[in-house]
Amino acid sequence: MSFANPLWFFLLGLLPVIVLLHAIAVRWRVTLVSSLALWQEAVNERAMSLRIRRLLGNLALLLELAAVIALSTSLAGPLAPRAGGGGSGSTILVLDATASMQVREGVRTRFDLARSRALDAVAGLRRGDGMAIVLAERSPRLLQPFTVDHATLQRVLRAAVATDEPGDVSDSMAFALSLRDARRGDQVLLVSDGAYESLEGVDLSLPWIHVVLVGSRHDNVGITGFSFRRTPGAESTYEVFCSVANIGAVSVSVPLSIRGEKGIVVTRHLDIAAGARASFGLPWTGPTEGRVEARIETGDAFPLDDAAYAVFAPARTVRVRLAGSGTYFIQKALESLPGLVLSTDAGPESGVEDVSIYDAVDPPDLEKGNIILFASTPPNLPLRVVGNLAAPVVTGWSRSSPLLDSVSLGGLLIGQALSLQPGPGFNVLAASRESPLILSWEQTGLKVIIVAFDPQKSDFPLRPGFPLFLANAITWFLPSWLTLQADQVQTGQPRALTSDSASSSIHVVKPDGTRRALAVSDLSREFRETDEVGFYRVESGSSESEFAANLTSPSETDITPRLIIAGPGSPRGGVRTVGSTVPIWPLLAGFALLFLLAEWLVWAAPHRRPRE
């Protein structure tokens, strides 16, 4: 037996009130007796039972008490186990650990409550029943594979913590369902705050899916956006952009401050209507280096989104060396991009360039650096030119590649292109039926983009995608270029790390002070443990840099439990299981009505019957 909304049990507080009212309302009849002695003896003999019988003898009172008990229990949404629905086999527990689970519910957080429920579920397992635990973070994490060791499950659950990451519980549920063995009769148990509209792709009416909701409704004001950008048309001025959402039923006035390392730069009072969002952009007059922190003072139950961070890194100037004869279009496209210093010196690389572009000229051996090759190939890479192609047609390109982001190659006219045979390690970004047309190569200290045709022998430079392609390439080479003046990521997102030195490892110091080491040889060089809001310090050899991780998620800032589950009452703040339970509130509501009817009859009887 469980209850969808046990808060309704507060109605049971009426019981002593009713008893008190009856005790007050009793009309005592004064009766003369010759002596109290015998009565006193009789009362002493039955002292205990008399007090109870005095009340029990009052049928109306009993009926009223029964009606209140039945009514409160009915409103609490009792759910009885469905016959035969107890299930066997193992359980896959999905424990919501997204940021909204850090909302305070009194002295405990939603995650604490959820963990208690999960521990209850473990305690309810029969001997031999197995359980796996999936932690719903930004992406699902298998915290504990199937085990029948209940002590291990309890230990793992006690050690689990909620993250600062936004997340979609649907993904974790999908992952849990993929682990389910239907023949074994596995059950899936989700313990969550339900602070989302629905579980996409999950049918909660299935008998083997159980949902336990924790948490209650709270108003919340949080920062949902915080970023910097270079002022359009200006090289050295910046704008700050901030967005604050009010997820509440009343309008609020929230003080906002943005401070740099040397003090407060911006203070504002934001008046935000209920359910609305206030956004503003201002010229940034603060320092253009170091940490920046935005904070609102709310005192609400979810402090995680009351602050946002950024590490202000001014856009760096990118030195581009262009080699080749017919580079007019490339030069013009590069000149349209901000922050570039272009040189057209021919000859070998001087080593100070950030990016080198070779247009139809053979490059030297490539050891390190960022290189773009048009209609040429590097001599030291496993790429063989097998001929020339006349008027190749682009048959496909990788739309998900950051190099071709917003770049369309459809209908591209190419007069002539090299026919290439790439070896292992090359990533083909675009290709014709006969040969790859755009490829990338990445190794430690070396990034190469190879375009198999000369832009002048195609209409590529005449397309809007051409300067975007070059901008994407420079961004791929130098991620801090152009768009990342304020170095920040959302919690849970991987952060690409770059190492300009020959250091063999990179260390990251998390906001809580813990250190993580990454091998430079790791091709991905992505730091994925951005599960905390705050500043991260990256140490690579003698160089240090910082970046910030923020929640800034409108969906997580909306901490209102709103997952709708069909059934009696609201599941807010309580525990609700579905699937293997049957609601019995109509039965209890019927009993309550019957009790009230009977009470009325008892009350009305003496009024209809003349007293003797």
Added chain:
Amino acid sequence: MMDRVLFDRHFLQTLDSLSFVARRIYRGDMRGAHASPRRGTSLDFADYRTYQPGDDFRAIDWSIYSRLDRLFIRQYAEEEDLTVHILLDTSGSMSFGTPPKIDYARKLAAALGYVGIGSLDRVGISTFAAGLGGALAPRRGKGQLFHLLDYMSGLRAGSGTDIARSLEDYALRSRNPGLAIVITDLLGVPLDGYRRGLSALRFHEFDIVLVHVLDREEIAPSEEGYLRLSDIETRQSLAIAVDRSLLETYRRRLAAFFDSVESFCLKSRIEYLRAATIVPFEDVVLRYLRQGEHLHSR
């Protein structure tokens, strides 16, 4: 004022035929109808004794002398009067009931007094409650009957009850023990206080008849519900929810009380009669008391 025409003619005629009989033989003051320890001149042979010089020759039994050749004197029993003490409880609890128990008790006392006076006995009445109340000294003669009725007409029930002290005091003060008729409801505090009082009478050579007067509501209370019971004597109250179960407990307690009284009286050779006010008092006198040892037809 109590109606002097208490009894109808037929009842009085029946009372005239009754007289008290004591288990013990008491020394009376005057000649009467009851056996006396003295030897007297009645026709009832009592004993022989050896002739002593000076004895009346007329008392010598000559037939024995002819057979035994010794002189013996025939002795005859003396008949003297009996003192009847009527002790009437006038405590507040006696005003309870319909009719009030005190009225019933007064009629009973009057009837018994009439019997005593008609038997040439000396009849006195004394009331008691928290202590001894007024008293009408034991006298004989028809005139005493009117004194008796006048006295009882002024009686009112009212104060508390201390049976033990009252009867002890009476036993100590009384010079002529005789038949003590105690008419009471025995409802005092403590409930077993009657034992001390009756024992005191017994120790002072009283022959005792205990008439226990009770009202129907005391024997079988019928009211249920939320009752604030008020003690008619002490005015103390007790608020209880009375249901059948509690009534049953009360009846059980009352039965135990009756048993203890009966047991005590049996051991103490006290005649005990329980009289409910719903029973006509004439029946109590003519049927139930007559079945006892102390009221006989002449």
